[in-house]
Amino acid sequence: MHVELATHGDSGRGGRRAVLARALRDAVSSGRLPPGTRLPPYRSLAADLGMARNAVADAYAELVAEGWLTARQGSGTRVAERAAAPPAPDPPPSPAPRPAFDLRQGLPHTGSFPRTSWLAASRRALTSAPNDAFGPGDPRGRIELRRALARYLARARGVRTSPERIVVCSGVGGALRLLATVAQVRSAPVAVEAYGLPHHRRILTAAGLPTVPLPVDGRGADTAGLGASGAASVLLTPAHQFPTGVALHPDRRAAAVAWARSVGALVFEDDYDGEFRYDRQPVGAVQGLDPERVVYLGSASKSLSPALRLGWMALPAHLVDVVVAAKGEREQTVSALDQLTLADFIESGRYDRHLRGMRQRYRRRRDQLAAVLAEKAPHVEVTGIAAGLHAVLRLPPGTEGAVARAAAFQGLALEALTDFRHPAASGDTPGDGLVVGYAAPPDSAFTASLAALCQVLPAP
Amino acid sequence: MHVELATHGDSGRGGRRAVLARALRDAVSSGRLPPGTRLPPYRSLAADLGMARNAVADAYAELVAEGWLTARQGSGTRVAERAAAPPAPDPPPSPAPRPAFDLRQGLPHTGSFPRTSWLAASRRALTSAPNDAFGPGDPRGRIELRRALARYLARARGVRTSPERIVVCSGVGGALRLLATVAQVRSAPVAVEAYGLPHHRRILTAAGLPTVPLPVDGRGADTAGLGASGAASVLLTPAHQFPTGVALHPDRRAAAVAWARSVGALVFEDDYDGEFRYDRQPVGAVQGLDPERVVYLGSASKSLSPALRLGWMALPAHLVDVVVAAKGEREQTVSALDQLTLADFIESGRYDRHLRGMRQRYRRRRDQLAAVLAEKAPHVEVTGIAAGLHAVLRLPPGTEGAVARAAAFQGLALEALTDFRHPAASGDTPGDGLVVGYAAPPDSAFTASLAALCQVLPAP
Numbered sequence: 001m002h003v004e005l006a007t008h009g010d011s012g013r014g015g016r017r018a019v020l021a022r023a024l025r026d027a028v029s030s031g032r033l034p035p036g037t038r039l040p041p042y043r044s045l046a047a048d049l050g051m052a053r054n055a056v057a058d059a060y061a062e063l064v065a066e067g068w069l070t071a072r073q074g075s076g077t078r079v080a081e082r083a084a085a086p087p088a089p090d091p092p093p094s095p096a097p098r099p100a101f102d103l104r105q106g107l108p109h110t111g112s113f114p115r116t117s118w119l120a121a122s123r124r125a126l127t128s129a130p131n132d133a134f135g136p137g138d139p140r141g142r143i144e145l146r147r148a149l150a151r152y153l154a155r156a157r158g159v160r161t162s163p164e165r166i167v168v169c170s171g172v173g174g175a176l177r178l179l180a181t182v183a184q185v186r187s188a189p190v191a192v193e194a195y196g197l198p199h200h201r202r203i204l205t206a207a208g209l210p211t212v213p214l215p216v217d218g219r220g221a222d223t224a225g226l227g228a229s230g231a232a233s234v235l236l237t238p239a240h241q242f243p244t245g246v247a248l249h250p251d252r253r254a255a256a257v258a259w260a261r262s263v264g265a266l267v268f269e270d271d272y273d274g275e276f277r278y279d280r281q282p283v284g285a286v287q288g289l290d291p292e293r294v295v296y297l298g299s300a301s302k303s304l305s306p307a308l309r310l311g312w313m314a315l316p317a318h319l320v321d322v323v324v325a326a327k328g329e330r331e332q333t334v335s336a337l338d339q340l341t342l343a344d345f346i347e348s349g350r351y352d353r354h355l356r357g358m359r360q361r362y363r364r365r366r367d368q369l370a371a372v373l374a375e376k377a378p379h380v381e382v383t384g385i386a387a388g389l390h391a392v393l394r395l396p397p398g399t400e401g402a403v404a405r406a407a408a409f410q411g412l413a414l415e416a417l418t419d420f421r422h423p424a425a426s427g428d429t430p431g432d433g434l435v436v437g438y439a440a441p442p443d444s445a446f447t448a449s450l451a452a453l454c455q456v457l458p459a460p
Numbered sequence: 461m462h463v464e465l466a467t468h469g470d471s472g473r474g475g476r477r478a479v480l481a482r483a484l485r486d487a488v489s490s491g492r493l494p495p496g497t498r499l500p501p502y503r504s505l506a507a508d509l510g511m512a513r514n515a516v517a518d519a520y521a522e523l524v525a526e527g528w529l530t531a532r533q534g535s536g537t538r539v540a541e542r543a544a545a546p547p548a549p550d551p552p553p554s555p556a557p558r559p560a561f562d563l564r565q566g567l568p569h570t571g572s573f574p575r576t577s578w579l580a581a582s583r584r585a586l587t588s589a590p591n592d593a594f595g596p597g598d599p600r601g602r603i604e605l606r607r608a609l610a611r612y613l614a615r616a617r618g619v620r621t622s623p624e625r626i627v628v629c630s631g632v633g634g635a636l637r638l639l640a641t642v643a644q645v646r647s648a649p650v651a652v653e654a655y656g657l658p659h660h661r662r663i664l665t666a667a668g669l670p671t672v673p674l675p676v677d678g679r680g681a682d683t684a685g686l687g688a689s690g691a692a693s694v695l696l697t698p699a700h701q702f703p704t705g706v707a708l709h710p711d712r713r714a715a716a717v718a719w720a721r722s723v724g725a726l727v728f729e730d731d732y733d734g735e736f737r738y739d740r741q742p743v744g745a746v747q748g749l750d751p752e753r754v755v756y757l758g759s760a761s762k763s764l765s766p767a768l769r770l771g772w773m774a775l776p777a778h779l780v781d782v783v784v785a786a787k788g789e790r791e792q793t794v795s796a797l798d799q800l801t802l803a804d805f806i807e808s809g810r811y812d813r814h815l816r817g818m819r820q821r822y823r824r825r826r827d828q829l830a831a832v833l834a835e836k837a838p839h840v841e842v843t844g845i846a847a848g849l850h851a852v853l854r855l856p857p858g859t860e861g862a863v864a865r866a867a868a869f870q871g872l873a874l875e876a877l878t879d880f881r882h883p884a885a886s887g888d889t890p891g892d893g894l895v896v897g898y899a900a901p902p903d904s905a906f907t908a909s910l911a912a913l914c915q916v917l918p919a920p
Contacts, residue, residue, distance in 0.1 A: 106596075113594035115586050118797075122582055126575050131902070134573035134765040136566075155478075158485055158526060170793040199789075253527040254540065284526035288485065305594040307796035329659075333630040333793035336767035442591070 018448040100411030105390040105437035125340035137331030141168025144343040158284030161314035180207035188232035194425035213422035220248035239274035245384015260293035277387040379460035389439040400432035560871030565850035565897035585800035597791030601628025604803040618744030621774035640667035648692035654885035673882035680708035699734035705844015720753040737847040839920035849899040860892035
């Protein structure tokens with residue numbers, strides 16, 4: 001096996017390990033190392049490359065965790081079968097190339113999924129479920145989960161609701177798809193934050209709903225502009241504006257609710273990472289201010305895993321029947337087994353415990369990010385880090401594109417602030433910036449990811 | 461001001477702060493603390509409650525951030541003006557009344573869900589899954605499941621495909637929703653069987669696609685009429701026409717494929733209960749005749765449970781990218797954990813074993829149904845029972861409505877043949893009938909359900 005290590009600029013053990021991992025990944029994904037190929041023992045490869053044994057072992061372990069390699073007792077480390085090129089006669093699918101360093105926002109730390117306690121919850125849930133749990137599903141969702149959520153959301157997020165007002169859905173995106181069918185919502189455009197998830201805007205647009213941007217500043221979305229927006233609803237991220245990272249100012253929370261009351265509009269509150277606040281007490285949900293005007297939207301995508309496709313809405317009373325009717329006579333998408341498992345997971349206290357652990361883990365990563373930047377790039381302002389799983393790094397005007405290209409060239413995946421900008425947004429606030437997610441990398445790659453980030457930041 | 465702190469179980473500072481915050485929120489939202497009320501300085505409240513000052517200050521700050529309280533220099537902390545009274549409690553929801561006897565089609569026997577072996581598969585799947593299984597999902601579905609399905613479908617249903625051509629989706633309904641977005645399909649109406657699932661027709665109609673009915677007779681859908689239909693695609697149930705229960709005649713299978721080839725059309729093969737055939741060898745999938753013209757659609761809804769919301773398509777090569785693009789960049793609806801579990805369930809042989817057991821169980825029920833009817837209502841013709849989970853009972857012309865009403869009066873849920881008729885269907889074949897599902901009732905209620913059925917059948 002021949003592996004070329006282009007070690008330019010990567011000094012130190014972490015750097016060379018990362019370079020080796022990248023070279024192995026390329027060799028496997030390109031087919032140069034075919035499935036089943038046995039890799040040399042790490043001792044001999046380390047000797048060949050003049051690297052520390054541990055660094056080679058770490059690189060192997062990383063690729064095993066990612067699924068490129070398999071390590072079986074007695075048969076050594078091999079290229080995984082799943083890394084194979086597709087058999088003829090299919091044209092090869094085009095898998096997105098895996099970045100060497102992944103600092104994209106929106107991804108949780110997949111290595112932290114609580115496999116053991118989830119399985120325990122699953123066992124209890126499946127064992128005790130009534131038979132009807134295996135029949136066609138209630139479109140509102142399983143009552144066990146709606147009960148657990150009503151209690152949890154009241155306790156943890158200050159949401160005022162009841163199991164009868166909760167509707168389970170496929171993530172927050174699934175909630176928006178359903179809300180976009182409501183006549184009241186369809187009567188006018190949806191106001192959205194000028195910076196926000198393009199995915200959510202696309203869902204609304206695909207449903208035939210125009211969106212109008214609300215400016216975002218240091219106090220969050222400027223909800224004072226709602227009256228002039230002509231909108232019948234507004235999508236907000238009050239706990240931690242996405243992506244700029246500020247909490248919606250109390251006056252603006254009040255203004256959004258007052259507007260909704262005065263014109264009979266709706267507020268959609270995307271509480272996308274309300275559970276991950278580090279520096280002060282949690283900011284409760286806006287929904288608590290007026291449960292008849294605010295639809296609370298949440299999901300397990302950040303707190304547990306986006307692979308579950310589990311989300312929920314706490315609805316005003318007058319919308320429950322409308323939204324349930326939009327779902328149809330039976331549940332179409334959400335797995336009842338996952339619903340039952342999550343209900344047990346919450347009620348048994350495992351969910352809180354998991355969140356506490358993740359908060360600590362993410363907080364350490366955030367602190368490490370801040371410390372590295374303070375040392376290596378003290379001229380770069382870091383914002384939005386009181387909560388959530390990402391930071392916003394402010395850049396000098398006009399530099400964002402160059403930095404993003406440099407990152408792509410380095411195999412460093414991250415996003416620019418502009419990627420989240422509404423096409424019709426006016427003004428130049430908040431300006432150039434990078435959106436740096438710090439949750440996704442495996443522990444073994446985090447430090448190297450930060451080093452790669454520092455390399456692409458502009459000089460002072 | 462009086463604040464009651466129910467501190468049961470909440471020890472420690474964070475706990476008492478949270479309890480105080482909740483108590484304050486309740487007091488404000490219920491109106492016990494009216495807008496404008498000045499709160500005591502946190503020092504004195506802390507002394508009153510025997511709490512740390514910081515904990516009280518934190519609770520105040522939390523409610524200010526949420527908009528319940530306002531803190532203004534010089535005027536202390538007050539209840540915000542806009543914090544309104546809570547909504548009236550919900551009216552109890554009206555659950556659909558559960559029928560005394562349930563002989564509706566389309567429902568499996570929920571008591572037979574293989575809880576223990578599903579859990580075992582789940583344990584193995586979750587334990588061995590790579591970390592990326594807990595990240596955003598590939599819109600094609602997990603490779604583990606697509607591999608398992610490709611092998612299983614080839615072996616059990618004669619489907620010719622590969623993991624790269626399989627796309628996982630939310631049941632057959634989810635597959636139709638995706639296929640309805642394909643430009644080729646949208647270019648013309650979809651031909652459907654004159655008798656079929658209204659739910660599937662509604663999905664196509666809701667997607668803006670008109671449907672045209674193909675007559676159904678004793679050899680299945682009359683595919684010879686496809687040439688004149690003006691359709692660009694046809695939805696068929698070849699293994700067991702739904703609901704009449706006949707297998708599509710070989711000549712008609714060939715005609716459907718020949719039509720698709722000659723005009724570049726597509727056949728959607730809904731193999732909705734291809735696994736449950738009792739009286740002769742299974743009828744293989746039409747897809748095997750031409751994998752480039754036939755889209756095979758299957759699901760776990762009948763074979764395991766509709767609560768899983770797991771379905772799949774085996775696609776012609778030229779449709780794979782189009783359908784994956786329609787799903788979006790990431791999986792939106794299907795649980796990755798259920799996918800991994802089903803993959804293990806299939807690969808470990810548990811799926812085949814479960815199907816064998818269910819085939820025996822359903823066959824016994826079918827035989828019991830036939831025997832009871834032969835004894836109590838020998839004048840009623842029973843058809844469509846070589847496969848599937850339902851029978852069709854032929855009725856004298858004009859009696860269907862009266863029988864259905866009598867059944868409803870008895871608390872017996874079942875459907876009339878006319879319920880499945882396309883609104884534009886012509887002719888009077890197959891005439892009046894009842895569609896009697898025999899899978900759903902619990903064992904203890906099956907005999908009584910059959911007795912209730914006999915009571916509502918017309919006299920000879």
